[in-house]
Amino acid sequence: MSPLLSISIVFTLVVYAIAMLLALWRVLRGPSAQDRVLALDFIYIVGMLLILVIGIRYASSTYFEAALLIALFGFVSSAAMAKFLLRGEVIE
Amino acid sequence: MESELPFWTELAVASLLVLSALFCLSAALGLVRLKTFFQRMHPPALASTGSSWCVTLASIIYFSELNGELHLHVWLIIILLSITVPVTAMLLGRAALFRGRQAGNHTLPPALHPKSMPPEFEKEDTKRS
Numbered sequence: 001m002s003p004l005l006s007i008s009i010v011f012t013l014v015v016y017a018i019a020m021l022l023a024l025w026r027v028l029r030g031p032s033a034q035d036r037v038l039a040l041d042f043i044y045i046v047g048m049l050l051i052l053v054i055g056i057r058y059a060s061s062t063y064f065e066a067a068l069l070i071a072l073f074g075f076v077s078s079a080a081m082a083k084f085l086l087r088g089e090v091i092e
Numbered sequence: 093m094e095s096e097l098p099f100w101t102e103l104a105v106a107s108l109l110v111l112s113a114l115f116c117l118s119a120a121l122g123l124v125r126l127k128t129f130f131q132r133m134h135p136p137a138l139a140s141t142g143s144s145w146c147v148t149l150a151s152i153i154y155f156s157e158l159n160g161e162l163h164l165h166v167w168l169i170i171i172l173l174s175i176t177v178p179v180t181a182m183l184l185g186r187a188a189l190f191r192g193r194q195a196g197n198h199t200l201p202p203a204l205h206p207k208s209m210p211p212e213f214e215k216e217d218t219k220r221s
Contacts, residue, residue: 002096008106015113019120020141026123026132034188035129041180042123042136045173052147052169053109054164058155064151064166071169075176080181080185086190 001057009057014089016050037081101157105150112146115139129188133181142175144170 023046041082044060048070078088102141115138148166155163192200 002099005097005102005106008109012109012113015117019116022120022124032129032188032191034184034191035132036140037187038129038132038136038184039123042119042139043183044119045136045140045214048169049112049116049139049143050194051220052151056105056151057111057173059154060163061155061156064169071172071176075172075180078180079183081175082180082187085151086183087186 006057009053010055013050016046020046020050033085034082037078040081041074041078044070050072058074059063067091097154097157101153105154108150108153112143112150114128115146119143126151130185133185133188137177137181140173168173 001017007016021044023042027036027043028037048067051067051070055061055067058079084090118139119135122138123132126132126135150169151166152163155166171207182191189203
């Protein structure tokens with residue numbers, strides 16, 4: 001792997017980590033519950049992108065399936081938490 | 093890495109990755125700095141559209157060049173995100189409206205549902221019918 005690609009991959013991973021930390025600050029501080037759910041959903045999406053970039057780094061397409069699973073679980077958990085905030089129950 | 097890629101492929105992949113990182117950083121800054129919840133609902137869309145499109149295109153270019161054939165399966169992630177992200181945003185927005193009205197926030201628009209109308213309107217409706 002050439003230095004151009006490896007440096008840009010490391011830069012991307014570091015910026016993703018910074019973005020996740022900023023969103024974590026919003027999760028911990030967020031004035032209302034829906035702010036926390038929104039920031040958790042954002043952390044899920046950034047984690048999925050991080051795994052895709054790591055898959056490019058190691059030139060393996062196995063990481064793609066893990067990213068797909070994380071995207072699915074992120075959607076299910078965020079939808080369940082939003083439904084709970086809306087109705088007080090997840091399944092009625 | 094045993095096989096060297098052409099320079100233009102690496103340049104395209106690297107610039108797409110850096111672009112996605114910048115999208116993601118601006119989304120996180122917006123999530124931290126904006127004032128109200130309904131303003132804060134917008135920045136995560138930047139990560140789930142721009143950032144994920146850039147990473148997916150970079151992944152497609154990289155693996156297609158690495159294996160010598162077209163690898164489009166990473167496209168599934170874009171399709172999945174474009175279906176699921178609006179659903180989450182709608183549910184969260186409705187939850188925020190509901191909770192804001194319960195908390196007595198008068199800056200929110202009134203509900204369209206007839207159950208939450210004041211009683212005098214309901215009486216007029218029954219007279220007409």
